[in-house]
Amino acid sequence: MKAVVLIDGKPVLKQVDVPKLCHGDVLIQMKACGLCGTDIEKIGGHYTASQPILGHEPTGVVFESLSADVKVGQRVFAHHHVPCYECYYCLNGSPTMCAYYRKTNLDPGGFAEYFRVPEFNVSRGAILELPSHVSFEEGCFVEPLATVLRAQKRALLKKGESVFVVGAGPMGDLHIMVAKHFGASQVFASDLSQTRLDFASKIGADYVFSAQESPEKEVIKLTDGRGADLSIVASGSPKAVVSALRATRKGGRVLLFGVPYKGSFLEYDLSELLNNELSVIPSNAAVEEDTRSALSLIAQAKINVSKLVSKLYTLDEFEKAVEDSLAGRVIKAIIVSEKTKGASD
Numbered sequence: 001m002k003a004v005v006l007i008d009g010k011p012v013l014k015q016v017d018v019p020k021l022c023h024g025d026v027l028i029q030m031k032a033c034g035l036c037g038t039d040i041e042k043i044g045g046h047y048t049a050s051q052p053i054l055g056h057e058p059t060g061v062v063f064e065s066l067s068a069d070v071k072v073g074q075r076v077f078a079h080h081h082v083p084c085y086e087c088y089y090c091l092n093g094s095p096t097m098c099a100y101y102r103k104t105n106l107d108p109g110g111f112a113e114y115f116r117v118p119e120f121n122v123s124r125g126a127i128l129e130l131p132s133h134v135s136f137e138e139g140c141f142v143e144p145l146a147t148v149l150r151a152q153k154r155a156l157l158k159k160g161e162s163v164f165v166v167g168a169g170p171m172g173d174l175h176i177m178v179a180k181h182f183g184a185s186q187v188f189a190s191d192l193s194q195t196r197l198d199f200a201s202k203i204g205a206d207y208v209f210s211a212q213e214s215p216e217k218e219v220i221k222l223t224d225g226r227g228a229d230l231s232i233v234a235s236g237s238p239k240a241v242v243s244a245l246r247a248t249r250k251g252g253r254v255l256l257f258g259v260p261y262k263g264s265f266l267e268y269d270l271s272e273l274l275n276n277e278l279s280v281i282p283s284n285a286a287v288e289e290d291t292r293s294a295l296s297l298i299a300q301a302k303i304n305v306s307k308l309v310s311k312l313y314t315l316d317e318f319e320k321a322v323e324d325s326l327a328g329r330v331i332k333a334i335i336v337s338e339k340t341k342g343a344s345d
Contacts, residue, residue, distance in 0.1 A: 095327025
């Protein structure tokens with residue numbers, strides 16, 4: 001079968017064996033898999049916290065199952081990382097810090113004609129059946145939306161608050177949509193790309209600003225001189241973090257969501273954190289409680305993720321998908337099994 005794998009840090013489309021199943025495993029025929037910014041960071045050697053496996057937003061059809069809970073023919077989403085739910089971290093509110101969380105993964109990854117979901121994941125609820133009206137492309141947003149839901153829950157977003165999203169890529173767009181869904185009074189967004197800013201306006205941002213023109217000053221001005229109640233850093237750039245800190249009101253919160261590159265440092269006066277009582281809240285990944293919530297919001301059309309799908313690419317076009325994403329020609333690239341019939345059939 002065809003699969004995109006990392007070899008010496010480069011994505012290579014090659015023929016590999018179809019994974020063999022052990023007790024409780026499930027084999028899924030991939031129909032669609034979103035290309036995430038972390039996939040691109042892994043390719044560039046910048047991602048700090050994961051195995052070198054590409055593709056973690058996959059959907060497909062169950063092809064073979066050695067699990068009594070999963071049936072052949074089901075249309076499903078599969079989660080790549082799953083905690084044990086039994087260790088100290090899991091029992092004390094930090095399941096994504098579980099030692100097993102990042103040891104679990106899909107084999108050989110989501111960018112493959114077939115991929116294996118290990119029994120460890122399956123038995124802990126990692127496979128969700130997609131309702132018939134949810135397309136495979138829409139199902140690709142279960143995992144990224146889940147991470148956004150968990151992050152905003154950790155940041156304690158309240159109805160009526162103002163929110164500043166720094167970085168208007170696909171994850172920033174999801175943050176905008178979720179913040180609006182949960183009742184944010186004003187949502188601001190900044191980015192270096194005018195194309196991304198224009199798109200952010202279309203999907204719910206009330207005001208957008210170029211990251212090159214001191215957006216924090218505009219945010220403060222539009223919040224009666226206070227600053228945003230919650231600023232969300234949906235970028236790995238240290239400058240984005242500083243922008244968020246400077247745009248947040250006294251006593252406000254800054255949510256760190258984008259993954260910084262290795263060796264990142266901030267040029268920021270830390271005394272301001274104490275003097276202004278700023279809370280800095282990092283959020284990393286999601287668990288099954290969050291994927292279930294994400295699928296529910298997608299299925300009920302409360303978050304219209306289909307707006308974010310820019311272009312479909314086949315496995316043979318993987319390098320082109322990466323190039324277009326890096327060049328800003330697409331908001332969200334989706335890799336599909338085939339384009340002739342459509343991944344939603």
